[in-house]
Amino acid sequence: MRGDDVRTLQARRAFLWLWGAVCLLKLALATQLPLFVDEAFYWQEGQHPAWAYSDLPGLTAWLIRVGVEVAGNTHLGVRLPFLLIAAALPWLMVRIVEREFDERSAWLAGSATVLLPLAGTLGLLALPDVPMALATLLCLDAGARLLRTVDYNAALLLALGLAIGALSHYRFIAVIGVGLVALACLPEGRRALRDPRVWIAVAFGAAAWVPLLAWNLDNAEAGLRFQLVDRHPWALHPEGILFLPLQMLLVTPLLFAALLWAAWRTLRGGAAVPRLFALLGGLMVGGFFGLGFFADTERVSFHWPLPGYLALLPLLPALLDAWPRWLRRATWALAAAGLASILGYYLAVSIPGVRAQSAALKWYPSNFAGWSTLAEAVEEARAGMPPETRIVAGNFKIGAELGFALEDPRIPVLDHPLNRAHGRAPQLQLWGLHTRGRSDWGDAPVLLVVGATDVPYRELLQRYQALCQRVGPLPPPRVLNIDHGRQRFLLFALDGATKRGGGACVTPALAWIDAPVGGATVQRPFEVTGWAFKEGVGLYRVEVTLDGEVVAEAEYGLPAPGVAGYWGTSADPSHPDVGFRATVGTDVPLPPGRYWLGLRLHGRDRSVEDWSEQPLLIE
Structure with a gap:
């Protein structure tokens, strides 16, 4: 067997092992991971069948409805169609790269699709990014075919990809726009755009937007206004620069650098199809980087450039072959570590005890x-x-x-x-x-x-x-x-x-622990101070708890004039005397360690409310 054949066989075996292991792991996680709130709302949309909804086109809800009809109203039922689509994406990448480059590059690109954290975790959540990724690859495949020759098969594939994308998310408009620009930049692309079959495919894809446009026309453009106006400040803000470190972290640094370098190298000199991939990926990633200086910073947007990375992955194997062996291994290892980290995060989210221990952390899910x-x-x-x-x-x-x-x-x-x-x-x-x-x-x-x-x-x-x-x-x-x-x-x-x-x-009580602060280290005896009030009726008793057990009764009714001033409209009859102070003494049997400090608030309406806890280390 020749050396090239051996390397191809090794690449194929590595892909099959990676793909199988990640699919099985995602399947197991999908049965245990609690539903993300967006998934639950998409489930609700699926229970109210419609052509479009206020936040999305209809495809995500339809897929969830199919999943729960087949596999039951379970976490797996909601996510099953998305897991299947995500499992097919690396194989579609293999097919595209094998046709355009060679077999070994195809298996390597397939492995990169599995290991790219943003792509490898697709399907774990029932989100529109999954069918949108499928639509992106179908359009990528169709575009590569059209550069060689325009035929009905390529036009049909393009129409299918455009329709799936239109039914997935408003954000697919970016893929369409970038695709047209990329084709127009290449002589072969301009030739394809002159063929009526391409525009018939584009018209078919445009028709898939009709249900969403009709919904907006019937509802005062509520969806369009939210996606394009309401959620974005459309004013320059410096947080956009965080795009680069965040994407380097999520894609992993070496893989991120490799994809961008592959795009740059290909654009400087390459055949038509690789240049198409480089244009698509480069414009997509660069466009979202620029958009980050003006767009929404409150909601999650780190996954938006994924279609661009998918377009660049076919260029990766050739670049890595030119790198030293140690650098290639480091790139693959870092990508695997990044994927493992995100899957590990989802695993941690699935375990109640781990979630509870993370309650004081910023990343609490x-x-x-x-x-x-x-x-x-x-x-x-x-x-x-x-x-x-x-x-x-x-x-x-x-x-x-x-x-x-x-x-x-x-x-x-x-x-x-x-x-x-x-x-x-x-x-x-x-x-x-x-x-x-x-x-x-x-x-x-x-x-x-x-x-x-x-x-x-x-x-x-x-x-x-x-x-x-x-x-x-x-x-x-x-x-x-x-x-x-x-x-x-x-x-x-x-x-x-x-x-x-x-x-x-009459409202629930509000409280605050001024000291000790969350995460503090104390020695017994230690003092707990703060304030608490209950709108309309007031409180008559405040108790201090550690791990849910009462360890001290506070002196309640101390002057705290700043509280009423801060809340302004509060009508607790005890203002301004809503402060408290308690001492947790040595008489309480507490071995050194980490505890959760809380309050038990007794209202004059006979309510008893446990306040949120904060970590405390007792030496």
Whole structure:
């Protein structure tokens, strides 16, 4: 066997092992990983079949509906179609590269598709990026064919890719625009664009946008305004420079450098097809880099350049062959480590104990956390209420996640800033699931489920007061602290007896521990100071807890005039005397170690609320 044949065989075996191992690992993780909030909402969309929705075209919701019909209303059912599509992507890459270059390069490009972290993790979440990646590769394949000769097979492939992309996400418009520019930059591409069969394919792809455009025309362009206007500041901001280090981290540094260098080298001199790949990838990645200085910085956008990286992967094997052996190995090793790190993150998110220990960290995965626990608490609370009790969610996230867990896609949702910030408010209106509050419920009993950590803390009192305006004075809540309160829910059993405006606004308590600060190291005895208040009725007792056990009773009612000044609209009758101080002494049997410091707040309305905890190291 010749040396080239041996190297090809080795590349093929490496690809098969990598592809099989990663697919099996993703399959196992997909059954355990809690649903991300966007997945839950897409599931809800799938339970309300339509051609398009307020946030997306219809394909993602349709795929989820197919998945749950085949595999049941489970995490795997939601994600199964996306896992299958993601598993096919490396093989499609192999097919493209084998035809355009050679077999060994094809297997290497396939392995790179598996190891590229942004591509290798596709399918673990039921998100539109998965069918959009498929559409990108289909268009890439069609474009390469069209440069050689325009025939009906290439035109059909282009039409299919354009249609899938149009049904996947608004963001696919960038792929279309860059593709047309790239073809126009090449003589062979301009020749292809003069063929009517190409424009018939483009027209077919354009027709796939009709349902989305029709939805926008019927709904005051709500989707277009959200995607193109509302979510973006469209003003220059320096955070865009973070694109480079973030992409180097997510793609891995050597692979990121290799892809960009491959694009530059190919553009300086190469055949038509490689130059097409370089143009597509370079313009896509560079375009999103430039867009980052003007576009949305609040929501996740690190995955946007993925279509550009997919276009550059076919160029990678030739570049790596020119690198020293140690550098090639380092590139593959770093890519594998990057993929392992992201899969490891998803594994950690799937383990409740690990999530709980990460409660004090910035990367705490709140959009994955606590939904099954919340569903169990809701079921338990509803069992103790009248049979006709309705569940009402405080925002779209709670409504969608509870809907999936309870198999009820018709849970009404109160108005909330999150509904508008994520473009879901118009869709809830169309489904008739937006509720104004007690004025819509009459005297019916309601179990209201509210998130206490879904708005910035400084806006929490205002949010509670808005709830009072909608539902009346709030009864003592059942507090659900998940992961030491990092994810916090309040369950209110409303019997309908108290009407809107029927009394003073009574809200859940608010508190703060001034000392010791979170993560501090202390020795016993140590003092705990802070403040706490409860709108409308006030508190009469504050207890200090460690790991949920009461270890001290605080002296409550100390002067804290700055609290009322900060909150402004607070009407706790105890202001300004809402401060507390407690001493955790040596009489409490506490061996040295890490503990979670919290508060137990006793309201004059007989409510007992456990406040969120913060880590503390006792020496």
